[in-house]
Amino acid sequence: MENPPADARTARLRLLATTDLHMNLTGFDYYADRPDPTVGLTRTAQLIRAARREAESLGWQTLLVDNGDSLQGTALGDWAAEQTTDRHPLMQAFDLLGYDAVGLGNHDFEFGLGKLEEILAQSPCPVLCSNMRLIGSRAPWQPSLILNRTLQAEGQPVPIRVGVLSVLPPQTTQWAAHHLDGVAEVSDILETAEATAHDLRQQGCDVVIALAHSGLSTEMARPGLENAVVPLAAIDAIDAIVAGHTHLTLPGKGHEGLRQVEQTTGKVHGKPVVMPGSAGSHLGVIDLTLTRSAHDRLRVTESCSALRAIYGRDQTGIPQPTVSEDPQLTKVFAKGHAATRIQMRKPVGRTTTPLHSYFSFCAPDRGLALVAAAQAAALRGFLEGRSEAELxxxxxxxxxxxxxxxxxxxxxxxxxxxxxxxxxxxxxVFPNELRAVIVSGRQIRDWLEMSACLFNRIKPGSRDSALIDPSRAGHNFDVLHGLEYAIDPSGPARFRLDGSLIAPDHNRIDHLTWNGQPLCDEQHFVVALNNYRASGGGHFAALAGAEAVDLPPIRIQEILRDYIAGRRPKDPLEQTPPPWRFADLGGTQVILRTGPDARRYLGDIAALKPVPLGTDTEGFLQIRLTL
Structure with missing residues (x-):
């Protein structure tokens, strides 16, 4: 930030931001069918209105933006995408709250381009994406935006031109290949942002804001970065950034140790940045002080970044709302909310045992086993009469x-x-489709080694080390049903986060067998999986050269529904032993963080001698396990 000259006049601009709403429009969990005080635009709306009132009382101008991944993620989102009679509820909310611009994120393409175009046509404000273009057709978004506003500088009106750009991960076309392959191209975040910001400056913009559906990482600037906010902030022409994608918060903990990042102030390379969590959990607020001398344009000379949360936690870790739900938005969402609950109550079948994910990272997960069996049953049907059925x-x-x-x-x-x-x-949860690949035993071993990187390296004989590496995403812990294997977390990880090889002799997978026999490198298998993984999601190098099996498009949720309802035959995978277990580490004790409701199911992991240690400050139950 620059020091103002002696004859300068100052004005202020407040930027308000949401990100990664994932259609959490109400404070309700449609999967558990209960209120949830930790989510919901209905609560964030109250913070937006309050922040606006504050700014207006001080004579400040306000802009409101969203940073993408807003359209997909809840059952209400699925309902909204399927119904065609009413205006999309999120577009109604953006209208009611007076959003000035909306960026796109990778998950906004989950329903396909046709549906996205239909929804965006209802937007009350410009929709932006600077680094994606459609091949041979016009995109329903624009690459950038200039907003002309008037600020007050010591009682005098001062016109200002605010440029806005928006970027998303270049991997989006890979993750959503079933919708975007051959019809869309995504360019590099940094290259696009620098060129677009420069162009906005050339058009006379005093301030340039980047909506970056991207996170922060330790990686240096290079083409193709997924989480590029740190080098993005080093671009001179950009004044402020709204970050997202990783569902973390900034200012706030979660970005410790990153160079050029001040996690308590939200400054990155000295620029103001906010990352407002996800699901409406936080409102991002950036206050910019702009200074103008007699012969100069407006320049940002001071800034302040802050987050405002819709909830806090009491001494026992239970979430408590800090604001009520907005009555206007609640009324707007009432029809969709009621219809979604009715849709979610439709009976499907029965289960004789509870299905939960509290111990997915330390023991066999019956829910995952059910999904695996459903996928397998569907795949067998598609492969009937084909050569792949012999594998x-x-x-x-x-x-x-x-x-x-x-x-x-x-x-x-x-x-x-x-x-x-x-x-x-x-x-x-996700609207994924079924895919299948043919892989060798060697590829399967690397696949499982990448999955096992979820765990921290645990020293044998140690006590109370954290079991899970928080930098690794839990949705990348693939379990291969139909095999048996042990995971030894005392060994070094074979792969980095980006899928690159650390060392080929790093091993965590042991006693890998199929049909009771050691798995051979040259054996081949056909594997049912989802489109995200098959398209390269999660950076599994083992799948990069996998042979794809041609299948008709069908959602895994539909497959699972039909399997539970008995409309597909029971699959033999249901009769196979649990796929994995931990290797014996001689009584080594580790700490698992899980949901507090896991107390009801401690008997499921009796072999690990669980000892509940209470909840931490974020409300997670900590359990000591013995390996």
Whole structure:
């Protein structure tokens, strides 16, 4: 930031931001069918209105933006995408709250380009994406935006031109290849942002804001970065950044040790940055002081970044709302809310045992086993009469609800008894489609080694080390059903986060067998999996050269629904032993963080001698396990 000259006049601009709403419009969990005070635009709206009132009382101008991944992520989002009679509820909310611009994130393409175009046509404000273009057709978004506003500088009106750009991960076309392959191209975040910001300056913009659906990482500037906010902030022409994608918060903890990042102030390379969590949990606020001398343009000379949360936690870790739900938005969402609850209550079948994900990272997960069997049953049907049917069949699954950055309530929890559609959605949250690949035993071993990188390296004989590496995403913990293997977390990880090899002799997978026999490198298998993993999501190098099996498009949620309802035959995978276990580490003790409701199921992990240690400041239950 620059020092103002002696004859300068100052004005102020407040930027308000949301990100990664994932269609959490109400303070309600549709999977558990209960209120949830930790989510919901209905609460964030109250913070938006309050922040605006503050700014107006001080004579400041306000801008309101969203940073993408707003359209997909809850059962309400699925309902909104399917219905065609009413205006999309999120577009109604953006209208009511007076959003000035909206960026796109990678998950906004999950329903396909046609549906996205239909929804964006209802937007009350410009929709931006600077680094994606469609091939041979016009995109329903624009690459950048200039907002002309008037500020007050010591009682005098001062015109200002604010440029806004928006970037998303270049991997988006890979993750959503079933919708975007051959029809869209994504350019590099840094190259695009620098060129677009420069162009906005050339058009006379006094301030340039970057909506970056991207996180912060330790990686240096290079082409193709997924989480590029740190080098993005070093671009001179950019004044402020709204970050997202990783569901973390800034200012706030979660970015310790990153160079050029002041996590308590939100400054990155000295620039103001906010990352407002996810699901409406926080409102990002950036206050900019702009200075103008008699012969100069407006310049940002001071800034302040802050987050405002919709909830806090009491001494026992239970979340308590800090604001009520906005009555206007609640009324707007009432129809969709009621319709979604009705849809989620539709009966599907039964389960004789509870299905939950509290112990997905330390013991066999019956919910994942059910999804795996459903995938396998569907794949067998598609392969009937084809040469691939002669190969042994495996099924890969990973937890979609595992706490982590989404908080201690974000776990699958299906009680024994009647199952409805909300339970199906609870078992597999995402609108993924079924895919299949043919892989060798060697590829399978590398696949599992990448999955096992979820764990911290544990020293044998140690006590109370954290079991899980928080930098690794839980949805990348693939379990291959139909095999048996042990995971030894005392060994070094074979792969880095980006899938690059650390060392080929680093091993955590042991006693890998199929049909009771050691797995051979040259054996081949056909594996059922989801489109995200098959398209390269999670950076599994073992799948880069896998042979794809041609299948018709079908969602895994539909497959699971039909399997539970008995419309598909029971699959032999249901009769196979649990796929994995921990290697014996001679009584080594580790700490697992999980949801507090896991107390009800401690008997499921009796072999690990669980000892509950209470909840931490974020509300997670800590359990000591013995390996």
């Amino acid at each position: 042994p069949l495996l099924s890969a699954t990973a937890p979609s609800k595992f706490g982590g950055r989404a908080g201690p309530r974000h776990y699958t929890d299906v009680p024994a008894g009647e199952m409805s559609m909300r339970h199906v959605a609870d078992l597999h």
